[in-house]
Amino acid sequence: MKVNGKNYETIWLKPEDERIVQIIDQQFLPFKFVIADLCSVDDVSEAIRSMSVRGAPLIGAAGAFGVYLATIQTTSDHELIKAADLLKSSRPTAVNLSYAVDRALNEIVPEKSREGKMRAAKSFALKLCEEEKEYCRMIGEFGLPVIKEISMRKKEAVVNILTHCNAGWLASIDYGTALAPVYLAHDNGIKVHVWVDETRPRNQGSRLTAWELLQHGVPHTIIADNCGGHLMQRGLVDMVIVGSDRTTTNGDVANKTGTYLKALAAFHNNIPFYAAFPSSSIDWNINDGIPEIPIEQRDSGELKYIEGCKNGKIEKVLIAPEQSQALNYAFDVTPSQFITALITERGICKPDKHGILNLFRERIKNEG
Numbered sequence: 001m002k003v004n005g006k007n008y009e010t011i012w013l014k015p016e017d018e019r020i021v022q023i024i025d026q027q028f029l030p031f032k033f034v035i036a037d038l039c040s041v042d043d044v045s046e047a048i049r050s051m052s053v054r055g056a057p058l059i060g061a062a063g064a065f066g067v068y069l070a071t072i073q074t075t076s077d078h079e080l081i082k083a084a085d086l087l088k089s090s091r092p093t094a095v096n097l098s099y100a101v102d103r104a105l106n107e108i109v110p111e112k113s114r115e116g117k118m119r120a121a122k123s124f125a126l127k128l129c130e131e132e133k134e135y136c137r138m139i140g141e142f143g144l145p146v147i148k149e150i151s152m153r154k155k156e157a158v159v160n161i162l163t164h165c166n167a168g169w170l171a172s173i174d175y176g177t178a179l180a181p182v183y184l185a186h187d188n189g190i191k192v193h194v195w196v197d198e199t200r201p202r203n204q205g206s207r208l209t210a211w212e213l214l215q216h217g218v219p220h221t222i223i224a225d226n227c228g229g230h231l232m233q234r235g236l237v238d239m240v241i242v243g244s245d246r247t248t249t250n251g252d253v254a255n256k257t258g259t260y261l262k263a264l265a266a267f268h269n270n271i272p273f274y275a276a277f278p279s280s281s282i283d284w285n286i287n288d289g290i291p292e293i294p295i296e297q298r299d300s301g302e303l304k305y306i307e308g309c310k311n312g313k314i315e316k317v318l319i320a321p322e323q324s325q326a327l328n329y330a331f332d333v334t335p336s337q338f339i340t341a342l343i344t345e346r347g348i349c350k351p352d353k354h355g356i357l358n359l360f361r362e363r364i365k366n367e368g
């Protein structure tokens with residue numbers, strides 16, 4: 001995707017020194033465009049934890065690059081496994097992280113020499129990025145007809161799409177997950193307008209989704225998190241599309257906290273609700289989302305303080321009584337019954353075991 005006319009992805013190796021990983025540091029957006037260097041496993045783990053890199057597919061890619069940096073830093077398999085455990089524990093909900101770190105480990109274990117491990121880890125991290133990019137591109141292709149159909153039904157009037165959090169290119173390597181079909185529709189001349197949920201407490205909607213839609217010229221409006229239901233009641237939302245941090249084999253979807261409430265409101269108002277994600281966000285070991293998906297609890301300070309920009313300086317201010325308790329669950333689970341369909345790199349399916357396995361038939365032996 002382009003930033004001020006220049007092509008960017010969200011993570012890459014530094015061209016002058018490939019032992020350094022570079023990222024767009026999302027903590028500074030939309031106020032400043034900062035590229036940060038990650039030089040060690042600790043740097044990567046901290047970048048994931050603090051959400052300098054965030055969004056399920058990008059967290060996975062960062063984890064794979066973290067394993068690569070670990071092969072540079074460590075001398076034994078024991079240390080490598082410790083580094084992998086540190087990376088995997090950086091954030092618990094997005095399954096992409098353990099998926100990517102475990103795959104990276106599998107690639108390097110057979111290599112005997114340190115150089116061999118370094119080479120294998122680096123090439124895996126780069127391969128994973130290409131894979132994820134392609135998956136997101138395909139999500140766009142499979143999601144496009146859904147938007148096209150609504151546009152045709154509305155006689156080419158604007159299609160109003162509500163999204164929660166940031167599931168755009170910033171959350172992946174490129175293209176985005178939930179936003180991939182939106183970008184493609186816009187590029188194909190379909191009139192779209194995006195309702196951008198602010199997404200308290202970290203405001204990924206108003207800070208990141210709005211920024212990237214603006215960069216791409218997609219019409220959008222930021223709304224308070226709790227406004228979506230009102231818009232739906234008045235016929236101002238044609239569809240909802242969100243990403244996923246972990247989807248179970250039954251089609252339950254964990255995504256940014258507040259997603260579930262949007263799904264309930266959409267269900268009540270007969271508005272189609274889609275979750276779009278690559279297969280790296282499917283947890284093949286879990287059936288039932290509510291009891292089984294680990295839900296991250298973040299620092300209560302994220303609720304009691306808000307960050308903004310004043311005179312070019314990013315500042316935090318207190319917005320609640322300092323002494324009050326605050327509870328910060330970062331994700332919630334939307335049960336499959338409230339989801340119209342899942343959009344993946346293999347196509348669109350019903351949010352149930354049959355639909356998912358029909359797209360990922362190679363899993364049938366293990367899962368069916």
Ligand code: MRU
Pocket residue numbers: 054055056057094164165166167168171172176177178204242243244245255256257330
């Ligand atoms: O806490 P975040 O910002 O990492 O949460 C991100 C989301 O909830 C996204 O919707 C999800 O990762 C899917 S993104 C492609």
